[in-house]
Amino acid sequence: MTRxxxxxxxxxxxLIAVPAWAVLADxxxxxxxxxxxxxxxxxxxxxxxxxxxxGLVSLGHAVFFGIGGYAMGILAHHAQSYTNLMDWPFVxxxxxxxxxxxxxxxxxxxxxxxVIGILSLRTTGAYFIMITLAFGQMFFYFAISWSAYGGEDGxxxxxxxxxxxxNTLVPIQFYGLCLAMLVLVLIxxxxxxxxxxxxxxxxxxxxxxxxxxxxxxPTRLKLVAFVISGVITGxxxxxxxxxxxxxxxxxxxxxxxxxxxxxVILGGVGRLFGPVAGAVTFVALExxxxxxxxxxxxxxxxxxxxxxxxxxxxxxxxxxxxEVRHD
Amino acid sequence: xxxxxxxxxxxxxxxxALRASHxxxxxxxxxxxxxxxxxxxxxxxxxxxxxxxxxxxxxxxxELLGRDxxxxxxxxxARAGLGRTFQISALAMEDTVLENATLGALGASGPPWRFWxxxxxxxxxRDKAEAALERVGxxxxxxxxxxxxxxxxxxxxxxxxxxxxxxxxxxxxxPMAGLGAAGSKExxxxxxxxxxxxxxxxxxHDMDAVFALADRxxxxxxxxxxxxxxxxxxxxxxxxxxxxxxxxx
Numbered sequence: 174m175t176r177x178x179x180x181x182x183x184x185x186x187x188l189i190a191v192p193a194w195a196v197l198a199d200x201x202x203x204x205x206x207x208x209x210x211x212x213x214x215x216x217x218x219x220x221x222x223x224x225x226x227x228g229l230v231s232l233g234h235a236v237f238f239g240i241g242g243y244a245m246g247i248l249a250h251h252a253q254s255y256t257n258l259m260d261w262p263f264v265x266x267x268x269x270x271x272x273x274x275x276x277x278x279x280x281x282x283x284x285x286x287x288v289i290g291i292l293s294l295r296t297t298g299a300y301f302i303m304i305t306l307a308f309g310q311m312f313f314y315f316a317i318s319w320s321a322y323g324g325e326d327g328x329x330x331x332x333x334x335x336x337x338x339x340n341t342l343v344p345i346q347f348y349g350l351c352l353a354m355l356v357l358v359l360i361x362x363x364x365x366x367x368x369x370x371x372x373x374x375x376x377x378x379x380x381x382x383x384x385x386x387x388x389x390x391p392t393r394l395k396l397v398a399f400v401i402s403g404v405i406t407g408x409x410x411x412x413x414x415x416x417x418x419x420x421x422x423x424x425x426x427x428x429x430x431x432x433x434x435x436x437v438i439l440g441g442v443g444r445l446f447g448p449v450a451g452a453v454t455f456v457a458l459e460x461x462x463x464x465x466x467x468x469x470x471x472x473x474x475x476x477x478x479x480x481x482x483x484x485x486x487x488x489x490x491x492x493x494x495x496e497v498r499h500d
Numbered sequence: 501x502x503x504x505x506x507x508x509x510x511x512x513x514x515x516x517a518l519r520a521s522h523x524x525x526x527x528x529x530x531x532x533x534x535x536x537x538x539x540x541x542x543x544x545x546x547x548x549x550x551x552x553x554x555x556x557x558x559x560x561x562x563e564l565l566g567r568d569x570x571x572x573x574x575x576x577x578a579r580a581g582l583g584r585t586f587q588i589s590a591l592a593m594e595d596t597v598l599e600n601a602t603l604g605a606l607g608a609s610g611p612p613w614r615f616w617x618x619x620x621x622x623x624x625x626r627d628k629a630e631a632a633l634e635r636v637g638x639x640x641x642x643x644x645x646x647x648x649x650x651x652x653x654x655x656x657x658x659x660x661x662x663x664x665x666x667x668x669x670x671x672x673x674x675p676m677a678g679l680g681a682a683g684s685k686e687x688x689x690x691x692x693x694x695x696x697x698x699x700x701x702x703x704x705h706d707m708d709a710v711f712a713l714a715d716r717x718x719x720x721x722x723x724x725x726x727x728x729x730x731x732x733x734x735x736x737x738x739x740x741x742x743x744x745x746x747x748x749x
């Protein structure tokens with residue numbers, strides 16, 4: 174067993190043990206914090222596929238997070254106000270059923286990622302960053318001016334949406350659902366990076382010319398990676414909205430795009446559990462340091478600086494060393 | 501008459517006032533090594549770019565197996581059977597030798613839209629990659645990261661990746677570049693047998709290798725092919741001696 178496997182296992186155990194302790198100790202707020210960490214890790218795990226394997230520095234991933242959030246917000250808003258989303262040509266009612274909300278979040282973020290990807294992948298480097306950022310801002314201002322769905326104020330959803338067999342209002346049950354989703358996505362990521370697609374995408378990041386020379390189109394690979402990445406972040410958005418029972422344009426903000434990128438870099442770019450390590454660290458800092466000082470972002474900034482300067486593999490690299498290649 | 505595998509038909513390319521390729525018609529026949537030589541700046545790289553698809557000729561066409569591929573992109577040409585090696589090794593440095601070698605086999609096996617099953621666990625991909633590494637003498641280094649390889653080993657891997665693609669024709673851009681005498685000799689021996697699998701268009705500065713390997717040589721000077729012929733014909737061609745080999749040769 175490699176050091177990285179042990180590190181990953183320890184992280185996963187922590188994500189099971191801490192909330193379990195919180196249930197016994199009756200500390201529901203700790204569960205909420207853990208849920209927040211898990212959902213942010215999920216959003217970052219999405220970005221990690223585009224950024225970590227595909228090398229796509231997207232500063233617009235908040236678009237997908239926001240789309241997931243608004244998919245939940247809009248559907249639940251109509252369900253709680255007993256109105257239809259659409260009456261003509263066919264009737265679309267709202268829903269409080271999570272699987273349907275997730276499906277809508279997945280389909281809409283996939284479409285958005287496809288369109289944004291096709292347009293932004295025509296560029297590389299700083300231009301790619303700027304175009305994704307521009308898309309993020311477009312969605313942000315659109316959400317602000319969309320008064321039917323709360324405009325700048327956002328929307329509150331009074332009761333958490335439902336999932337068959339669970340009482341999602343019980344914090345630990347909702348947490349379990351989010352953790353299960355994160356684990357599924359991590360399993361998928363682990364398979365993906367070793368599958369032909371991951372191998373090719375990884376090479377597309379490093380030497381696009383080589384990939385072309387063996388008959389594959391690097392841009393198309395990156396586009397598919399961008400869509401997969403957007404879908405996962407979109408799903409995280411739907412869960413995040415359900416955690417807070419609130420959606421607002423801030424989910425689309427470029428600051429949030431930056432935040433999930435920080436999670437990935439902090440945890441270790443391209444490392445399977447990097448987003449988890451990053452998100453757990455971030456939420457812990459936010460909670461503990463945030464309790465001490467309002468200026469905790471300065472410490473986060475210093476930490477990020479240290480990671481970028483001295484530990485290119487992020488926290489994972491620091492603890493688990495260089496990635497071990499399987500033969 | 502042996503079959504023509506790869507041919508350029510009057511390709512011309514200008515960069516502003518610079519005539520990089522002028523009406524170049526060369527062909528590569530089954531079983532042969534056709535070497536392209538020429539002084540620096542003669543337009544060898546531009547020619548390779550147009551054959552492989554990274555540059556579009558202003559006029560003329562490129563044919564692979566009798567089919568006009570001028571409008572195809574680089575990856576489409578690779579799928580049509582063109583295997584190339586780069587002058588400066590283009591390898592995924594963070595990946596292992598085996599992973600790099602698998603890329604060619606992957607490209608040859610169809611589109612990469614497989615997201616679940618492990619690539620290295622796929623026996624047919626792995627067998628191809630391992631066989632190619634065995635042939636270039638890199639089997640021992642298969643688990644090494646590419647960045648840990650010596651320059652010579654990277655050159656060998658460069659050839660192995662092209663091998664796993666199983667191409668109809670090879671285009672090799674200075675495969676001997678930076679190899680020591682022993683390495684050059686080894687690769688020369690290998691390319692000598694490889695020509696029977698697929699013909700090789702060889703751009704090379706190492707004249708010993710060129711004269712040892714080439715069935716035919718074309719001499720490129722200022723974007724024009726001034727002579728094409730066998731090793732002896734080229735050695736004795738007065739224009740070539742003047743333009744390229746120098747009077748002393």
